[in-house]
Structures are given as structure tokens and as C-alpha cells.
Amino acid sequence: MFIVSIGAGKNQIPLINACKELGFSIIGIDKNPKAEGFQYCDIKLIESIYNYHDIYLLLKDQLVFDDIAAVVSRSYGDVIKTVAYLCQQFKLPYCDFNSVENLIDKSQFRTIAQQNNIKMPYGILLHKKDFNTLDRLPFPCVMKPPKGHAKQNVMLIDSYLELRSYMQSAKHDTVLIEEYIEGDEIIVIGFVHNQKFYIYDISDKILNAKPYFVDRMHILPSQYYNLYDRLQKLGQTIADAFTLQATPLLMECIISNDTIYLIEAACEFGGEYLADYAIPARLKNNIFKTFVQAIVTGKVDMPAKSSTAAVVKYIMGRSGTLVSYSIPKDKNVIHAEIFAKSGDTLHYPKNNHQRLGVIITKGKTVEKAIQTADTILEHMHIIIE
Ligand SMILES: Nc1ncnc2c1ncn2[C@@H]1O[C@H](COP(=O)(O)OP(=O)(O)O)[C@@H](O)[C@H]1O
Ligand SMILES: [Mg+2]
Structure with a gap:
């Protein structure tokens, strides 16, 4: 086969x-x-x-x-x-081809979510030509393209002046404007099999400085594991609302005052080295295999719970030219990589694609995993001139 x-x-x-x-x-x-x-x-x-x-x-x-x-x-x-x-x-089994656009387009996704009482930040789709008709907006707001990924052109804005300049430089005819939710962000990685949603793992996300939303660190296990049942229900509501049958499903949520806001959901395994490195190191199991096995044999083998911690720490870099670096070894380092080559021009990142490198570590506790990542970063001796 x-x-x-x-x-x-x-x-x-x-x-x-x-x-x-x-x-x-x-x-x-x-x-x-x-x-x-x-x-x-x-x-x-x-x-x-x-x-x-x-x-x-x-x-x-x-x-x-x-x-x-x-x-x-x-x-x-x-x-x-x-x-x-x-x-x-x-x-x-997968998801209905005729309604797949509802999953890809953030504005259409919001419409279906609203009909199904899925809590998302308040938002509107704004056509460039309608910019002048805008009523009062509750600043700060988040601007994003209706179809986007990797935080490209996602920005926090504080005023009409910033809004105008964002709209002028936007490449799309429409822009999504959302209420800014202040809180802790998590990623829930899971999958749907036989129309049932399974959570595979949950990670905490630490962001870089605003106005851009660049991911700086992912930490597992999440401090919000206690929300497991509510997150499972949320994933199930999404699976039902979008008639998902068998697909990976990733949810990005912000927790604010005990409310779970869904920021984005997508039929994917996600990036950020979580499914590839951090989760397998932590759970001694891999979601690719679990998912494929489930859809082809019907057998769902979920990993046992684990207290082992894992951290994905990104290296941000700054403006200049990358001169040199080294990659030290350590038994608790799962993977370390610099995405640029010596001689490359670097910028401070405005989206996830512009980050300089990554260090993924594991440890008995989150603190130990972070400490290992910090030590490795020091020993990388990254020189930018
Ligand atoms: N309404 C919002 N309130 C607070 N933060 C947000 C909001 N919308 C997006 N963000 C932040 O921006 C990031 C990217 O937004 P998202 O819609 O997921 O775009 P992308 O598809 O590029 O990942 C989110 O992970 C979150 O950190
Ligand atoms: Mg996202």
C-alpha cells in the first residue's frame, strides 16, 4: 500500500x-x-x-x-x-473539499467559529477602500493578512496613524483587525481521527518584543495542562464545526482571565521544531507516526504523560553581518542550528522567518532545560559585526 x-x-x-x-x-x-x-x-x-x-x-x-x-x-x-x-x-477521510477555504482564510474561519460559539478576539475584515469610514477602534489592535503564516505582517498597532501606514503598505485588498488580547499564549498540537479530537501535547509560548509577534521560546509541558479538558472540548467543537474527519489540528490560544481565546486553528502538524524535536524528546513518541497509524489502522496509541521538560529557544540576532559561530554539543541538547551562513547580512526579526537560530534542549525541569539552552547560547560565541 x-x-x-x-x-x-x-x-x-x-x-x-x-x-x-x-x-x-x-x-x-x-x-x-x-x-x-x-x-x-x-x-x-x-x-x-x-x-x-x-x-x-x-x-x-x-x-x-x-x-x-x-x-x-x-x-x-x-x-x-x-x-x-x-x-x-x-x-x-480528511475534511470536506468544498469547505476547505473556511479553514484556510482567517476571515471565513472567524465566521464559522462565531456561528459555533467558539470564542475568538473581536475582529473585523477591512477593505482598503473603506479605511476612511472606520468608526472608533479600541486600540491597541492586531492587524494581520486574511491568509498568512509565520507572523508575516502581523502587527500590534496603537493609533490611526499606524493603522494608516499599515494599510498603505499592505499587499492584500483586505486586512483583518482584531482586538488585542493580553494574556499567556499556548499551542495545542493534536489531531482528529474518526471525527474525534485528540490532544497530543500543549506548549507555552514566549513572544519577542512588540509590535511584531515573533516567537522567542516554546516551553513544554505547558503551565496550562490543567485546561486539558476545556481545550479538548474546544478542539472537538472546531472538528465538528468544520466537519473534520481525519487531520492534524493545531490550535493557538491566548489565556486571559481564565478565558480561552482561540487565535488560530489549522489542519497542520505545525512548525517551530515542536513536532520534530521537542515533543518526541519529551514524550518518547512521535505525532506523525501516531496520526498515520490511527488513520490507516484505526488504532490510536497516545503517549503516556511525561514530566520531562523541553524548550525551543530561538536566537534573534541583530543588524549586521554574521562573522562566526560554533555549535557545542551537550547530552541535553536535542538540536541546535544557525539558519544563516558566515558573511550573511542579518536584521532584527520582524517575523518568524527572520530569526537567526534555534536551540532545543530537554531537562528534568523547565528551569534546567532553559538553563542548558542559555549556556549553549553563550558557548556558541556568535559574532555579528
Ligand atoms: N487578537 C490578538 N491578540 C493578541 N495577540 C494576537 C492576536 N492575534 C494574533 N496575535 C499574536 O500574533 C501571532 C500571529 O497571529 P496569527 O493569526 O496566528 O498569524 P500566523 O498565521 O502568522 O501565525 C499569534 O500567535 C499571537 O502571538
Ligand atoms: Mg499563528
């Missing part, structure tokens, strides 16, 4: 490997013939992950239709549409 992997890049490898470990042959799709994950695929199809109908035709040529057990992806955004289309064609 085959599993189709939409995307064969580096990020896709843990998912491809999980499918292989479960005994499946892999059909990888990627427009880049040199995609790093292709080496683990049994059949390679060179095609953009967004061209869902062309992918369908390519699969048809392979005569494997009756042997496709699942279509999966590690990617986000419009790729959900590709997975939904193929699952519909192959009669595999």
Missing part, C-alpha cells in the same frame, strides 16, 4: 519516515527534483504541491488508485486544499 506525501522537502522527512516505519511505500510530490525527502520516497512525482488536479492525473498514470491508504502533508496553507481534493477523489 502507498501513502502520498504532498511535499518532499526537508520538513516533510519526519512524516515520510513515520509512514515508512509503518511499512508503507511512499509517493512523494514536489516541484523541486532535488527535494531532500525524495531519497526516502519509492515513487517521485515532480509537480507543484498546489496543482491538485495535475497531481491527481499523475497518480492516475501510476495505476496505484486502489492502493492509496492515505494522503498526508507536513505543509500548511493552500496545501490543505490539495490534500482535501485528493482525499475526496480517493474516498479517504
